[in-house]
Amino acid sequence: MKKLVLAAAVLAVTAGSALGADMAVKAKAPPPAPFDPWDLAFGAAIMNDYIFRGVTQSNHKPSVAVYFEPRYNFTKDLQGYIGVAGESISFPNRAAAEIDIYGGIRPTFGMFAFDIGAWGYIYPGGQCFNGGAFPGSGIPGSEVQCILNNNLPNAFVTTGVPGNVAKRSASFYEVYGKMNVTLNDQFSFGVNEYYSPNFLNLGAWGNYASITGKWTAPSTTFGSSGVGMYISGEFGRQWLGTSDAFYGVTQFAGFPNYTAGIPEPSYNTWNIGVGFTYKVFTLDIRYSDTNLSKASCNAFTSDFSTTNASPAFVTAINPGNGASAYGSNWCGATGIVKLSADLTAMSNLK
Numbered sequence: 001m002k003k004l005v006l007a008a009a010v011l012a013v014t015a016g017s018a019l020g021a022d023m024a025v026k027a028k029a030p031p032p033a034p035f036d037p038w039d040l041a042f043g044a045a046i047m048n049d050y051i052f053r054g055v056t057q058s059n060h061k062p063s064v065a066v067y068f069e070p071r072y073n074f075t076k077d078l079q080g081y082i083g084v085a086g087e088s089i090s091f092p093n094r095a096a097a098e099i100d101i102y103g104g105i106r107p108t109f110g111m112f113a114f115d116i117g118a119w120g121y122i123y124p125g126g127q128c129f130n131g132g133a134f135p136g137s138g139i140p141g142s143e144v145q146c147i148l149n150n151n152l153p154n155a156f157v158t159t160g161v162p163g164n165v166a167k168r169s170a171s172f173y174e175v176y177g178k179m180n181v182t183l184n185d186q187f188s189f190g191v192n193e194y195y196s197p198n199f200l201n202l203g204a205w206g207n208y209a210s211i212t213g214k215w216t217a218p219s220t221t222f223g224s225s226g227v228g229m230y231i232s233g234e235f236g237r238q239w240l241g242t243s244d245a246f247y248g249v250t251q252f253a254g255f256p257n258y259t260a261g262i263p264e265p266s267y268n269t270w271n272i273g274v275g276f277t278y279k280v281f282t283l284d285i286r287y288s289d290t291n292l293s294k295a296s297c298n299a300f301t302s303d304f305s306t307t308n309a310s311p312a313f314v315t316a317i318n319p320g321n322g323a324s325a326y327g328s329n330w331c332g333a334t335g336i337v338k339l340s341a342d343l344t345a346m347s348n349l350k
Contacts, residue, residue, distance in 0.1 A: 203244025294327025
């Protein structure tokens, strides 16, 4: 009898276990977390110098920046976005600030991340500086109310030799395409392409292409402190066409006549730096440079701040007063220290 009862108990336990396993197999999986397609990115930065493609936009002075970017995720691999940003600047035309309006899409295919869109650069509050562009002169700029003797400090119009000039508006737009390849948790590289039909409103087309690379240190580099580190760099080339007649220069001392516009100087630029991250903060320390000469830099930027005149700076597109011309330091080697904070609503504000 005892053997019979024991056998029945074993059978019951075995059946119960089998039933439990069967129920585990047939139980429904929990529903997936709801997909929220909307997100919002925003942030701010302060830097000792605002450098854009190797050229200072702030006269080598400190600058602040902010941005606001709503995003919509059509799927986990396709994001659309629009944004607005602002930076403090110091331009020859005395523009009040830089306001950027941009938008595009970001498709992702495995390790390949793309970014395709358009970017508008707006510089409100500018003034026109060109003593030759008074009404009736035939020089573009009359329509922006340039007046006689309204010149930059280093414009040589009183000698009859054109010097630095600036249009009231430097606003322009670009279309762009970028690709970033993430090889693993530490290494990534990218290629970028930008095109503008009228770069900086010079009347010249502009094309910028670059390659980038980044190494991200392992998360254990600084122990459990939460501090991250990376090293990154970029090499790019800015191609430029011929400006309109507003920036034209007359023939002198055997140089060509460029009254219809100057061939803007194309150039190479590069930067390399190290960054440290902690939560939403990034401290980036970077070296930037170009291969533009001081003469070419002056012709390209219309730098209002330089007072260093030298015969070595006289070129066909950078004429001067007699045997000397101004050369600009706006395109040379510089160090950049930037502290930024970047947040997203879905990740940082929950």
